[in-house]
Amino acid sequence: MTDTIPHWLTKQADLSPDHPAIEMNDGTMVTFNELRESSQRFARKLTYLGIEKGSHVGILSTNQIPMLNAIHALSYLGAVGVLLNTRLTNDELNYQLKDANATFLLTADSLKEQASMLQVEKIHSFSDIDVLPEKKAILETELNLDAIFTIMYTSGTTGFPKGVVHTYGNHWWSAMGSALNLGLDKRDKWLIPLPIFHVSGLSTSIKSVIYGMPIYLLEKFDVKAVHYALMEKGVTIVSVVTMMVQRLLDVLGKASYPKELRCILLGGGPAPKALLERAKEKNVPVFQSYGMTETASQIVTLSPTDALEKLGSAGKALFPAQLKIETQADDSIGEILVKGPMVTKGYYHKQSANEESFQAGWLATGDLGYLDEDGYLYVVDRRKDLIISGGENIYPSEIEGVLSGMKQIKEAGVTGKSDDKWGQVPIAFIVKEMDVTIEEIKEYLQTRLAKYKQPKEFYFVNDLPRNASNKLVRNKLNH
Amino acid sequence: MTDTIPHWLTKQADLSPDHPAIEMNDGTMVTFNELRESSQRFARKLTYLGIEKGSHVGILSTNQIPMLNAIHALSYLGAVGVLLNTRLTNDELNYQLKDANATFLLTADSLKEQASMLQVEKIHSFSDIDVLPEKKAILETELNLDAIFTIMYTSGTTGFPKGVVHTYGNHWWSAMGSALNLGLDKRDKWLIPLPIFHVSGLSTSIKSVIYGMPIYLLEKFDVKAVHYALMEKGVTIVSVVTMMVQRLLDVLGKASYPKELRCILLGGGPAPKALLERAKEKNVPVFQSYGMTETASQIVTLSPTDALEKLGSAGKALFPAQLKIETQADDSIGEILVKGPMVTKGYYHKQSANEESFQAGWLATGDLGYLDEDGYLYVVDRRKDLIISGGENIYPSEIEGVLSGMKQIKEAGVTGKSDDKWGQVPIAFIVKEMDVTIEEIKEYLQTRLAKYKQPKEFYFVNDLPRNASNKLVRNKLNH
Incomplete structure (x- = not known):
């Protein structure tokens, strides 16, 4: 039986209308009620353009509030957002737009010129949309957890980009798994220095709406801006990749972070042990995690209580998830398989890739790792990098x-x-x-x-x- | 698509093996690993008795550890627990056992004599089971959220007791809804002074397993034991009914509770405003809530931030839930309807009651209430004549x-x-x-x-x- 929940943004705006939803480093602040209002307006303008339930709509943007408006607006219409990496070439973008059957493209103002070369019929910048009239639309009041929310491309191990389908349920469960691991505190504020067109940024934006938690949104990674936010802005959690930790520790020098900063969630591949030890020496709360686009962000995380004892491990599978290693012969290292309701149900119309990757609900990640005697995962490498x-x-x-x-x-x-x-x-x-x-x-x-x-x-x-x-x-x- | 999660007790024992799961006021403490071990042993002993996947098994017990072992053991076997109110007469119990197709009955040792008069073929006390040999059994490693976990009887509005079916999903979602409202803190400890054969006690026992949070379990409500636990045992949350709050405030006198006590969750009907004001004066954090067996515990709760401003209100529907009032003509008071994945899918083989109570996923509660201008629920009459x-x-x-x-x-x-x-x-x-x-x-x-x-x-x-x-x-x- 498919579960439905109230539309998450409507619900949070109902529960915490005046609570901050988004803070930007230029001082902009948006409440949950404002985010709902602006996203619903955006949806009615998209309706004027002809976007409707089932439309596939490309979004090409750096991190900014109109991008989040666009994402939520599409969910209000039951349309599907295809999130595009701004660093791709036009050939690569055209491939993804076509593969995902996108008939519209919404772009950041700064990217409209580049986007105008793409092979999509209808291309609109956020400012173009801003001046459109609103058309009456029936906005979704509920989210069916099995319905498609977004498509996001990943090159995977084969090199051919594949569209990872994320349902509303994938994000819901990801948020629940993370909360059960990290806890939920009304004072939480999660810093996003990673792109929203990647799963890390997108999933945190959705956690924000589900938890009623502000995000501190950076347009792009900038070590000084991140450092400033961690020191001065009451950030409690931040998602980073290895390189960022290295640079942050350099900037931190002999200083220390405020005690409110309770989690630096480190993803994006195995971290050098020397780096983790350096962080540990400085009492910087780095938690290793493991995840990928297909798992709607982290699926394995080292819990706060184990962070020091199991340095170098990515931890255990989040509460709703399962993990196993498929080993060959007597090797203890093998391919990492994961399962859980946050895992994508498959790649967009890629039957054979799906058959290859999914067996009885288990996703073969293509990554290599092993479990220690207490069941903690150590990720060894991407298989293709072996x-x-x-x-x-x-x-x-x-x-x-x-x-x-x-x-x-x-x-x-x-x-x-x-x-x-x-x-x-x-x-x-x-x-x-x-x-x-x-x-x-x-x-x-x-x-x-x-x-x-x-x-x-x-x-x-x-x-x-x-x-x-x-x-x-x-x-x-x-x- | 039906979601599955790892078996919740196995998973928590994996994540927090040595963390306390249950504390009793006689000093007994059980860790999550011990709870898993004893429950799995219990399951293998039940297998010896012939209990298997699909068996319906009555449980007649006051709050005690073997009762929780029995509940978890049945879930390991894929069997269904029928939780019986120990205050019922044998006629009433026989009706429920027969209606629920229970073929076995497990009882607390102290209730075995009474139970031996009941019309069930196979009756075993917890101690009887303790001395049985274990039989090899295939224990469930996953929980299908749509599968039936327990049946619990409620008399409903018609007077005929009806078996409320709780799936694993109902409890999962109830736990998520509560966490999103109250937050999740690793230091939480939830006191259960209410019977586990009622939904309040049962749902807290399951939250414990999902959150990795200890419960402080009382065999029965005793104002002194509750007061002692709140003052001395690090309890952060407790579920109570109105009568208990009155008596607790009397015992508290001019003293105050430790600041760790962050929530006294009040259910079981509208509370007199005078009582809520008295609690407010003493800085006692009473949060009104609204729920029933059919909603797998609270479905509407006043959040901590609104507790003072909206005294007398039961609050807003939990994040995954929806609420509406079906009014007649120009009356603002009407029947309360609720919807959400924690709401039971129906009464056990009661087709007509189900058709009457459920319309397009909405449960007609039979209770009366209204929403204020900010959307907060005020329950006027808990079912008209209850x-x-x-x-x-x-x-x-x-x-x-x-x-x-x-x-x-x-x-x-x-x-x-x-x-x-x-x-x-x-x-x-x-x-x-x-x-x-x-x-x-x-x-x-x-x-x-x-x-x-x-x-x-x-x-x-x-x-x-x-x-x-x-x-x-x-x-x-x-x-």
């Missing part, structure tokens, strides 16, 4: 972790290179913190890594290739 | 039905009378068919009605007040 050298499995993140433990190194990326003798060998790309030679690095690794894991080549670079959510893209490491 | 005595619902029609079963009685009308100790007590108005004494009537009722349902006063009258359509007008019953 380097196989002379029959040995080499996990780039392990080597990167060791390298970043060297104080002269700021960060490192490791990938595999074809090799006649070994099949593949690891090679390393280094961003220096201070002067260091390759000889010094090699010597440092002697005692710390097995011979076969030691990179065969080293390259100094100014920065590492990262994707829009700041994740290291190892297959773009080259020299 | 008598609430010491937190127990007494339905006049049920007592009238039993009275009219006596051949000397032509007809009877029952109404409530204010009572200092119990809030209300039932009193009866009798039209004789032939000669009969009050003593004979009292004797007749001894075996047929629970003590608390037996009228405290009897009046012989020539006829009963009826309206134009010949319906009994109970509020005109007087002497």
Whole structure:
């Protein structure tokens, strides 16, 4: 039996009309009632354009209030938002718009010119919509948890972008799983430095509406703006990726964060242990987590009580979720499988990808990991990043972790290179913190890594290739 | 699409094995891991008895750990618990056991003798089960939210007891709704002074498992034991009925509760405003709520932030729930209708009652109320004629039905009378068919009605007040 709930924004505006929903770093503040009003107005203007129940509508925007209005407006109409990464090329965007059957595109004002080159018939900037008349519309008063809310593309392991379908239920359950792990406090304020077109930003925006909790929204990641918000703005939780933690700790220096900051939720891949130890020394509450677009954000998180004891672990599956490792033969490392009502029901019209990835409700993540004797997950690597050298499995993140433990190194990326003798060998790309030679690095690794894991080549670079959510893209490491 | 979650007790024992799950006032403490172990052992012993998936099993017990073991054990087997009120007569219990198709009965040791008179083939006390061997059983690892967890009887408006079916989902959503209202704090400890065979006690026991929160369990309500727990045992939340608040405030005198006590959740009917004001004066955090067996506990609650401003209101519908008033003509008072995934899907095999009570997902509660200009619910009359005595619902029609079963009685009308100790007590108005004494009537009722349902006063009258359509007008019953 499908459950329905009241429309989440209407309900929260009803329960906490004057409570802050969104704060921006320019001082803008929007209450839940204002967010409902503006989103419903937006919906009636979209109705004027012909957008209706079942329409698929692209959204191309950086983090800003009109983007959230657009997302909520589509939900009021029963239309589906296709959230687009602003860093993509027009070819990539066209592929996603077509694949998702999007017939409209809504864009941030600043992106309209770029968007006008895209192959969608109807393209409107947020300001275009602002001046439209409102047309009477029947706005949804309830949300069916099985109905499609958004589609968001992920490259996955195969390299072909696939549209991850998120239902209202996926987000609802994600919010519940997170609350059961982190607790719910009326004083919470969650900082979003990551894009809303990625699942981390979107899911936090929805948690805000479900919990009645303000978000502090940054248009984009900026270490100084994040630092300022954490120090001065009463932020209690922030979602980040590894690189951001590194830079935040640098800026923090010898200072410490206010005690209200109770959780720095770290996603986006395995974190170097040296970094986690550095955070621990400074009493910075970094919690590792594990999740992906398909799981509507984190699905495994290290709980506050275990954060210190299980450093390096991503924790246990959230309350509504399950986790298992599919191992081969006698290896304890294997593919991570997850299950739970926050997991997508599948990729948009990708029958074969769905059959491959989903078995009896379990999603095969393509990631590698193991469970320790207490059942805590350690994520070893993305399977596609695995380097196989002379029959040995080499996990780039392990080597990167060791390298970043060297104080002269700021960060490192490791990938595999074809090799006649070994099949593949690891090679390393280094961003220096201070002067260091390759000889010094090699010597440092002697005692710390097995011979076969030691990179065969080293390259100094100014920065590492990262994707829009700041994740290291190892297959773009080259020299 | 039906959602499944991991078995809640297994999952919590996995997440917080050593965290307290149950504390009793004799000092007993049980962790979540111990609760899982003992419940799974219990399940294997029940398997030895022949209890299996789909079995309906009566549970007749006061609040105690083996009762919770029994409830969880049945869920591990996919069997259905039929929770019985220990105050009922054997006739009443037999009716419920038969109606619910219960083929087994598990009882507290102290109730086994009484239970042995009941018409169920297989009756076992908790101690009987304790000494049984365990039989290998396939224990459920997941809970399907649509599957039946328990059946609990309520007399409803017609006077005929009906089995309210609670699914796992009903309890899950009730727990989520409550958490979104009250917040979730790792330091929470919820005191249960109300019976687990009622929905209040049962739902808190399940919240405990879902939240990873200890309950402080009293075998029965005892004002001194509750007061002691609130003062000394770190209790943060307690569920009570009006009569208990009155007595607690008396005992509290000029003292005040520790600040950890953040919520006294008041259910079981409208509270006198004088009482709420008295609590407010003493800074005692009483939150009115509204709910019933059919809603798996509270569905409308006054949130902490509104508690003072909206004294006398039951608040707003919990986040996943909806509320409306069905008014006649220009009256602002009307019947209260509720909807949400915590609301029962229906009464056990009562097709016509279900059709009458449920319309398009809305449950017609039979209660009267109105919404103020801000949308806050005020309950005017808890079902028109319901008598609430010491937190127990007494339905006049049920007592009238039993009275009219006596051949000397032509007809009877029952109404409530204010009572200092119990809030209300039932009193009866009798039209004789032939000669009969009050003593004979009292004797007749001894075996047929629970003590608390037996009228405290009897009046012989020539006829009963009826309206134009010949319906009994109970509020005109007087002497």
